[in-house]
Amino acid sequence: MLRNFAILLVLVPAAVLTACLNEAGRGGTAAAVATHASDIRTWRAWSGEGVDLSGAPSPDGKLLSYVDWETGDLAVRELETGAHRRLTAKGTWQDSEEYALASVFAPDGNAVAYSWFRPQPDQLIHYELRVVELDGGEPRVVYSNPGNVPYLVPMAWSPDGRHVLTVLYAADRTTQLALVDVASGEAQVLKSLGWREPGKAVYSPDGGFVAYDVPADGTNSPRDLFVLATDGSREMPVARDVADDRVLGWLTSGELVFLSDRTGRPGIWSQPMRAGRPAGAATLLVPDAWAVRGIGAAGNRLMYGVAVESPRVIAGAIDAERGGVLVELAPLPHQSADRHGPLDWSPDGRALAYTFRAVPQQAALMRVMVRGADGGSAAREIEIEFERVRHVRWSPDGGSLLLVGAGPQGRGGIYRLVLASGQLERIAVNPPGATYARSPEWDGDARSIRFLRHEPPPAPTGLVSLDVASGEERLLRALPPGVAAARSPDGEWQAVIVAEPRDRARLEVFPADGPAAARTLVHFDPDDAHGGVNWQGGLNWTPDGRYLIYSRSQLDGRGTVWAIPVAGGEPRLLFEDRSIAEVRLHPDGRRIAFTRERERFELWVLER
Amino acid sequence: VTGTLVRTGGCAVLAVLSAAASCTAHRAGKAWPLPAPAGLDLYMPAPEAAAITPALIVLGQHLFHEQRLSADGSMSCASCHRPDRAFSDTVAQPAGVYGRTGRNTPSLRNVGYASSFAWDGRSTSIEEHVLHAISSPGELALPLHEVAGRLDAVPGYRDAFRQAFGGRRSRRDGGASARGDARPDGAPDDAHITSDRVALALGAYIRTLRSGDAPVDRFRAGDIAALGANARAGLALFLGRGNCAACHAGPLLRDGQFRNTGVGWGGPDAGRALVTGRPEDRGRFATPSLRDVACTSPYMHDGSMATLEEVIDFYDAGGGANPYLDGEITPLHLQPYEKEALLAFLETLTGAGGCAH
Numbered sequence: 001m002l003r004n005f006a007i008l009l010v011l012v013p014a015a016v017l018t019a020c021l022n023e024a025g026r027g028g029t030a031a032a033v034a035t036h037a038s039d040i041r042t043w044r045a046w047s048g049e050g051v052d053l054s055g056a057p058s059p060d061g062k063l064l065s066y067v068d069w070e071t072g073d074l075a076v077r078e079l080e081t082g083a084h085r086r087l088t089a090k091g092t093w094q095d096s097e098e099y100a101l102a103s104v105f106a107p108d109g110n111a112v113a114y115s116w117f118r119p120q121p122d123q124l125i126h127y128e129l130r131v132v133e134l135d136g137g138e139p140r141v142v143y144s145n146p147g148n149v150p151y152l153v154p155m156a157w158s159p160d161g162r163h164v165l166t167v168l169y170a171a172d173r174t175t176q177l178a179l180v181d182v183a184s185g186e187a188q189v190l191k192s193l194g195w196r197e198p199g200k201a202v203y204s205p206d207g208g209f210v211a212y213d214v215p216a217d218g219t220n221s222p223r224d225l226f227v228l229a230t231d232g233s234r235e236m237p238v239a240r241d242v243a244d245d246r247v248l249g250w251l252t253s254g255e256l257v258f259l260s261d262r263t264g265r266p267g268i269w270s271q272p273m274r275a276g277r278p279a280g281a282a283t284l285l286v287p288d289a290w291a292v293r294g295i296g297a298a299g300n301r302l303m304y305g306v307a308v309e310s311p312r313v314i315a316g317a318i319d320a321e322r323g324g325v326l327v328e329l330a331p332l333p334h335q336s337a338d339r340h341g342p343l344d345w346s347p348d349g350r351a352l353a354y355t356f357r358a359v360p361q362q363a364a365l366m367r368v369m370v371r372g373a374d375g376g377s378a379a380r381e382i383e384i385e386f387e388r389v390r391h392v393r394w395s396p397d398g399g400s401l402l403l404v405g406a407g408p409q410g411r412g413g414i415y416r417l418v419l420a421s422g423q424l425e426r427i428a429v430n431p432p433g434a435t436y437a438r439s440p441e442w443d444g445d446a447r448s449i450r451f452l453r454h455e456p457p458p459a460p461t462g463l464v465s466l467d468v469a470s471g472e473e474r475l476l477r478a479l480p481p482g483v484a485a486a487r488s489p490d491g492e493w494q495a496v497i498v499a500e501p502r503d504r505a506r507l508e509v510f511p512a513d514g515p516a517a518a519r520t521l522v523h524f525d526p527d528d529a530h531g532g533v534n535w536q537g538g539l540n541w542t543p544d545g546r547y548l549i550y551s552r553s554q555l556d557g558r559g560t561v562w563a564i565p566v567a568g569g570e571p572r573l574l575f576e577d578r579s580i581a582e583v584r585l586h587p588d589g590r591r592i593a594f595t596r597e598r599e600r601f602e603l604w605v606l607e608r
Numbered sequence: 609v610t611g612t613l614v615r616t617g618g619c620a621v622l623a624v625l626s627a628a629a630s631c632t633a634h635r636a637g638k639a640w641p642l643p644a645p646a647g648l649d650l651y652m653p654a655p656e657a658a659a660i661t662p663a664l665i666v667l668g669q670h671l672f673h674e675q676r677l678s679a680d681g682s683m684s685c686a687s688c689h690r691p692d693r694a695f696s697d698t699v700a701q702p703a704g705v706y707g708r709t710g711r712n713t714p715s716l717r718n719v720g721y722a723s724s725f726a727w728d729g730r731s732t733s734i735e736e737h738v739l740h741a742i743s744s745p746g747e748l749a750l751p752l753h754e755v756a757g758r759l760d761a762v763p764g765y766r767d768a769f770r771q772a773f774g775g776r777r778s779r780r781d782g783g784a785s786a787r788g789d790a791r792p793d794g795a796p797d798d799a800h801i802t803s804d805r806v807a808l809a810l811g812a813y814i815r816t817l818r819s820g821d822a823p824v825d826r827f828r829a830g831d832i833a834a835l836g837a838n839a840r841a842g843l844a845l846f847l848g849r850g851n852c853a854a855c856h857a858g859p860l861l862r863d864g865q866f867r868n869t870g871v872g873w874g875g876p877d878a879g880r881a882l883v884t885g886r887p888e889d890r891g892r893f894a895t896p897s898l899r900d901v902a903c904t905s906p907y908m909h910d911g912s913m914a915t916l917e918e919v920i921d922f923y924d925a926g927g928g929a930n931p932y933l934d935g936e937i938t939p940l941h942l943q944p945y946e947k948e949a950l951l952a953f954l955e956t957l958t959g960a961g962g963c964a965h
Binding site for chain 1: 623640641644648649650652653654656827828829830844847848849851853854857858859860863864873937
């Protein structure tokens with residue numbers, strides 16, 4: 001019932017997510033070539049629309065596995081010709097909400113191991129490890145552990161073909177580097193990493209070692225790089241310093257290639273290795289490698305992605321009554337490679353707060369930016385120990401922000417950031433198996449928060465109220481899984497967008513504190529010209545309570561934002577954009593802002 | 609070598625030990641890495657100073673029971689880390705040779721996976737902590753410079769050390785020989801006994817004390833029937849509303865952190881602050897592993913709680929109020945049936961070997 005991106009946003013690590021949120025479509029091949037050191041050659045292998053970097057290259061470097069987001073199927077692309085084909089056939093999104101995510105090639109190039117989202121009746125989030133042959137045949141489930149391992153990421157296939165090095169995300173949110181036996185499905189944990197999330201892990205060419213990177217401390221700090229023997233006999237730090245170091249690939253020449261900002265600027269480095277130990281000094285291969293993420297190695301070729309467009313906060317002004325925009329939408333000024341997240345206007349309308357991650361230290365702490373509502377100079381930046389943020393909501397008194405997402409220790413829940421002190425307080429933790437609270441907002445008395453809760457059965461799904469002081473939660477109204485909610489400015493009415501079967505949804509309004517029947521304003525159907533509901537689009541009332549602002553989206557990422565009269569009438573189109581995430585309306589009812597989550601990559605190849 | 613054998617007397621036992629250690633298979637055998645029981649990591653940190661071999665482990669096991677490592681010859685490591693009690697103790701605060709540690713004896717099972725040792729984390733390696741325990745007045749109280757002489761006087765130990773360290777030289781070696789028998793190049797010979805080598809041997813043995821393959825491990829591996837309904841409800845509480853997994857997480861059900869639960873607050877033990885000197889670390893102690901927790905009563909760093917029921921009640925009430933109480937600890941308002949479920953879950957954490965193995 002939940003659309004793919006909705007699930008993605010509740011659990012999937014940001015590194016994977018960035019690749020998944022690329023828009024569907026067809027890109028071409030490109031031939032841009034750049035030169036660096038005398039023996040280094042790099043060239044662009046795939047660019048344009050539809051570049052998806054969730055997969056890995058085949059051992060001969062000719063193919064790339066990826067997710068075809070038109071359906072969510074696993075696919076492969078011939079890098080030379082651009083030809084592509086699906087390896088799975090799940091049907092449309094209406095047929096099935098299942099989808100593929102991360103994938104790696106077998107060492108003989110004849111099969112792909114991949115994670116597959118397959119929710120269970122009592123588990124909203126469940127991924128399993130599957131293998132499919134390139135020449136056809138039914139996919140085979142290799143590892144599935146509902147409840148205990150809700151999420152997993154295949155990282156690399158062992159050179160001997162026996163194991164898939166996989167990161168298992170346990171129910172207690174800790175992670176484990178595990179060797180999953182391809183034949184038996186048994187998982188041997190190589191090393192547990194606590195709440196730290198590995199970025200990328202690769203095998204040495206001889207299969208005797210794996211290299212991986214993890215935050216040095218806590219869940220969200222610059223990363224260090226380690227090499228671990230696959231028989232568990234020893235581990236060696238390769239890059240353990242204040243810099244952010246990330247694995248990119250291990251070449252057959254024995255060089256471990258990694259991304260590091262050790263010079264103060266990000267670059268691609270090579271570390272010669274022998275028997276799992278550094279053999280000599282690391283050398284800089286490519287300087288100024290901004291916004292790079294690892295894909296993997298094929299022989300002595302390294303493949304990596306370069307972000308050419310990052311999520312940005314977009315602001316403008318709308319005319320809810322007549323439709324259209326009053327002020328053209330434009331990105332806020334900010335360093336171009338920074339990745340912006342959710343946002344909100346302050347209750348007095350004078351400031352805008354949003355989360356962002358800065359480059360070059362891509363793993364550095366997420367920050368909250370508070371700046372003037374006119375997009376002017378930054379008033380304040382506050383570091384927060386968050387892996388991902390789903391919602392930002394300003395408190396009625398303007399003194400704090402509600403943050404919903406994965407906070408310290410990767411724990412999903414609702415947090416309060418006190419702006420004066422920068423202190424982060426936990427308000428509530430997600431129950432096991434629950435998705436993040438959606439559309440939180442303070443009640444008028446500022447003592448309780450209401451939000452949409454989605455838990456596995458038999459827990460009720462719906463609109464709940466949480467008393468912050470006591471932690472007591474009360475179900476206000478049972479609802480189908482919710483997309484977004486908003487209470488009217490006078491507090492009398494509650495608007496919600498809730499899911500319906502086959503990827504449909506509806507916007508309805510009912511009294512905020514009563515059992516009266518709901519009145520449906522809009523039905524959303526993915527087959528409509530403007531697409532279905534935008535699961536990330538949010539919901540706003542205009543200050544006069546006359547209009548509701550919502551968003552629709554299409555599979556290719558195109559989105560539209562609408563205003564519909566609450567009293568009845570046709571919706572007005574306000575504007576079109578791409579990858580629209582949670583629209584927030586300014587208290588003046590005109591200014592509007594959202595995060596354009598569109599993130600585009602190019603695939604590059606490096607060869608010595 | 610069993611505890612019973614060890615207690616029969618040094619010479620006889622060392623003869624057995626020597627014979628075992630001189631077995632070709634043991635001497636040449638590859639012991640590391642050890643197989644990991646279900647639920648535990650394959651990788652366990654170990655010093656590269658001495659390769660872990662069966663001979664080194666056997667020597668360490670013997671030293672673990674060696675009462676000559678205490679000042680008055682009355683105690684060994686095993687006096688408090690009792691093998692029949694999951695290598696913990698039955699008393700709240702055991703007495704050392706010259707007094708008390710003032711702390712409860714933590715289990716040694718799976719301690720090889722840790723990166724800090726003792727309730728206040730004062731040691732960063734097993735070997736470092738072993739030497740601390742031997743020399744501490746509140747524990748075995750034997751000055752380290754006396755260690756080599758004590759053991760050197762016992763026939764068999766030199767052979768055992770030769771078997772354990774033969775052909776290698778520890779990076780930590782280099783101290784003067786108790787008998788002045790260093791090799792011409794100044795390095796100790798293979799039979800040389802030093803406190804550092806004692807620590808390496810004890811460390812090798814302690815790393816073998818693993819406990820896994822508990823019902824919870826089988827459940828986590830996908831065998832739903834491994835936990836009964838009540839224990840499964842307890843697990844859900846443990847992960848959810850009980851907030852236990854905020855600290856007791858991962859395969860060892862510990863987080864490697866130091867937490868202030870309010871236990872012993874106001875008492876003489878400053879906890880982690882003894883190491884860091886920071887006031888805010890006062891009252892913080894290492895999060896213990898919960899594996900085999902049903903075998904390791906009494907509980908808490910001071911052994912002040914006799915049963916798991918008391919522990920659950922303590923956390924249900926929100927811990928012990930103090931200015932530095934850990935933010936994870938808040939009143940839980942558990943119902944009696946929920947406490948029973950939590951208890952049922954905690955009892956599934958006992959490894960396949962039970963409390964004694």
